[in-house]
Amino acid sequence: MNTLKKIYAVLFLLTLMVSCSKQSFDDTGFADQAAAPANLSALFDITQDNTGLVTITPNGEGVAYYQVYLGDGTTAPVKILPGKNTRHTYPEGSYDVRILGIGINGLTTESTQTLTVSFKAPTDLEVTASVDQANPFQVNVTAKANYETLFKVYFGETADEEPASFMENETISHVYSTVGSYTIRVVALSGGVATTEVEKLITIENPLLLPLDFEGAASNYPFINFDGGDVTVIDNPQAGGINGSAKVARMVKNAGQPWGGSVISLGRPIDFSANKIFRMKVYSPRVGAKVLLKTENISDGSINFEKEVTTTIANGWEDLAFDFSTINTANSYQKLVLIFELGTVGDGSANFTFLFDDIRLTNSLPSGTAQINLPVSFDDEAVNYTVTDFGNNSTIDGVDPTNAANKVKITTKPSGAETWAGTTIGTASGFATAIPLTATNTKMSVRVYSPAADIPVLLKIEDHRDPTLSVETITRTTVANAWETLVFDFKNHATGTAALNLATTYDKASIFFDFGTTGNGKVFYWDDVAFVTGGSSGSLGLPLDFESAALTYTFNDFDGGAVTVIRNPEKSGINTSNTVGRMIKNPGQPWGGSWIALSSAIDFSVKKTFKVKVFSPRAGAKLLLKVENQNDGGINFEKEVATTKSGEWEELTFDYSAINTANSYHKIVLIFDLGAVGDGSANYTYLFDDITLN
Structure with a gap:
């Protein structure tokens, strides 16, 4: 029906056109009578991207076309048909846009409209x-x-x-x-x-903190010289011996005063609360040269403490010790003063030229002077780690095959060595103190890297004054070419030996690898000889605060990670404890880290939030905290958190609320900056402490 209606309407219009009386279409009089364009205006649309692009759309009545003068100095107008627009880019500013409307009869009307181009602030x-x-x-x-x-x-x-x-x-x-x-x-x-x-x-801030190793840019070590002393940081001209570092400091004592020397200010006061022995490597042109090391208050030089020692080696590096044990720790000391040959005027010659390096504060005496004692780590340079081989055994100093930064002993049982060939840990005089055995604590542990599994290892303890007063026990390796901690329980002494007698003073220990077999060239790495408390092999539980002298914190490093338990070098803020863990991420794999096994499974029944205090060299460093099953590493749970601070302690929180509590977890794994290969530098050195479950 609608279609028919449309057809009838068209026929009706055609009828009207045919019946119209005017037959000519060349009459334009109607245009001559048309009025001039009216109501001219323009719409300005400015894009919101700070480009200055403007779309101009003119409007008006009775307009055949428009001419738009852009107002920015452009001479020619833009012709625009009704309903169309033009686009133009303007700098920020105000412009008078002139719009001409031209009618069908040529009559024009003009209008001017102000355009303001104002860019948005960032x-x-x-x-x-x-x-x-x-x-x-x-x-x-x-x-x-x-x-x-x-x-x-x-x-x-x-x-x-x-x-x-x-x-x-x-x-x-x-x-x-x-x-x-x-x-x-x-x-x-x-x-x-x-x-x-x-x-x-x-x-x-002044970046200078102990230790001073001079490996940074020379401008970072602003020594102030006085009265003939002249210190500069140079490339090490005498690399070798105990000092193969790239940079050292050189003191040339020129003509001036007998007290000529140099002073340097540290970034903050020296912390003498735990360590009070300065150590410094010195290269002297002669034996008997005097070296004075002095500390001063930052603003009052009368508040000071000093010690002077003499060199014992000519033209070779030696490690000098300055005992500050009697210093008044109530005072603040922030300056280090160095004077060579106090009392003698220098002449600037080679005879008055000294090298020095690695100024650090420790609590240890010069290398090799302290008697060995439990726990034995082979890392304290003050301890005499001499061992005594017998039965044709051969033991040398070495480094961990999985971590070049870790010092260990390497024992070879050469071909033809006696079945009972072994090694006494230390000298014939044994440990500095007796092994603290009790009725409930009868165990020792040794970390061993064996060439094969199921090799018998015997540990014997005795009175160093009477070797007949002894007890021994055997355990066996369980893995090949990997570190494991072997535990020796002297209650379970080897068959045919005397039983443990708690009335005996046991202060000497010897280890026998591949006991009972003639030597055939097997090589064993060993480290971390310790007395175990708590009545179990692990004896470790949460929280881990590293403060117990009786516990052994046995970390197992892998793929570049290297953990040691050290005295806290950054006692400040939220962590003033004495002992902390230190992770150095050396070259290896991006996943390099370390793990430690607890004595029993972690109880996640109520508490499921780990907290760890971390001291990072930079903000944004990541710490992955992972727990694993004791025997199956595939059973694990992990969380990773990034540090937000650099150069200070902060407490990181790891949410374990989604952990499967039906599983058992004994191991704690730590990986810093997972995905990045470390370089062993300060930028990849982290401190951690107080691993707690909350």
Whole structure:
């Protein structure tokens, strides 16, 4: 029906056209009578991207076409038909846009409309300013924002500073000439006058802390020379012996005063709470040269303490010790003063030229002077780790085959060695103190790297004054070419030997690898000889705070990770404990780390949140905390958390709420910066402490 209606309407219109009386179509009089265009205007549509692109759409009545004069100095107008538009790019500013409407009869009407182009200020400005890891006087700045075209940065070191320009995704750096706090101001510019800015406070600190090893840039060691002393940091001209480092300090004592020397200020007061013995490597041109090491208050030189020692080697490195045990720790000391040959005026010659390096604060005497004692780690340079072989055994100093930073002993049972060939741990005089055996604590442990599984290893303890007073026991290796901790329970003494007698003073131990078999060249690595408390092989449980002298914290390193338990070198903030764990991530694999086994399974029935205190060299370093089943590493759970601070302690939290509590977990695995291969430097050295389950 609708279709029929449309057909009838068309026929009706055709009938009207045919019946019209006017037959000519060349009469234009109607145009001559048309009015001039009216109600002219323009719609300005400005894009919101700070490009200045404007869409101009003119409007009006009775207009055949428009001519638009853009108002920015462009001479020729733009012709626009009704209903159309034009696009033009303007700088930021104000423009008078002139619009001419031309009618069908040529009559024109004109209108002027003001166009304002104002760019948006940048938004979401984010600025990162951080002290460079390699140069503590350098700050690196990056920035990003929306609608920005350029950044300018003021580093705040000078009053009339010319800003430096940089782009997004670009890092701009500045090296400050001195320590202090500086306000960094970053200004984000758009295409126009509108700007956005952010300020960051950055603190440049004296980076000098003990130990001083002079491996940084020479400018980072600002020695102040006085009265003839002259210290510079140079390439080590005498690399070898105990000092193969790349950089050392050189003191040339020139003509001046008998007390000529040099002083350097540290970044914060020296902590004498635990360690009070300074050690310093010195290369002297002669024996008997005097070396004075003095500490002073940062602002009052009358508050000081000093010790003087003499060299014992000519033209060779030696490690000198300065005993500060009687220093008044109530005072604050932040300066180190060095004077060679106090009392003698130097002449600047080779005879008055000294090298020094590795100034550190320890609690140990010079190398090899302390008697061996449990636990034995072979890492304390003050201890005499001499061992005594017998039965044609051969033991030498060596390094861990899985961690070159770890010192161990290597014992070879050569071809033809006696079935009873062994090695006494230490000298004939044994340990400094007796092994503290009790009725419930009768075990010792040794970490062993064996060439094969099921090799018998015997451990014997005795009174060093009477070898007939002894007891021994055997255990067997369970893995090949991997570290394991062997536990020796002297209650279960070997058949045919005397039983354990707690009235006997046992202060000497000997180890026998592949006991009962004639030597055939097998090689064994061994380390970490310890007395075990708690009545079990592990005897470790949460929390792990590393403070127990009776417990053995046996970490098993892998693929570049290296953990040792050390005195806390960073007692501050939330962690002033005496002992902490230290992880050095050496070259190896991206997953290099270490694990420790607890004596019993971790109880996750109620508590499921781990907390660990961490001291990281940089913010953003990742710590992966993983727990594993004792026998099946495929049964595990892990969480990874990133540090937010650098150079200070913080407590990281690991949410284990999703762990499967039906499984059993004994091992704790630590991996720092999973995915990155370490380089063994300070940038890959981390401290950790107080592993707790909350």
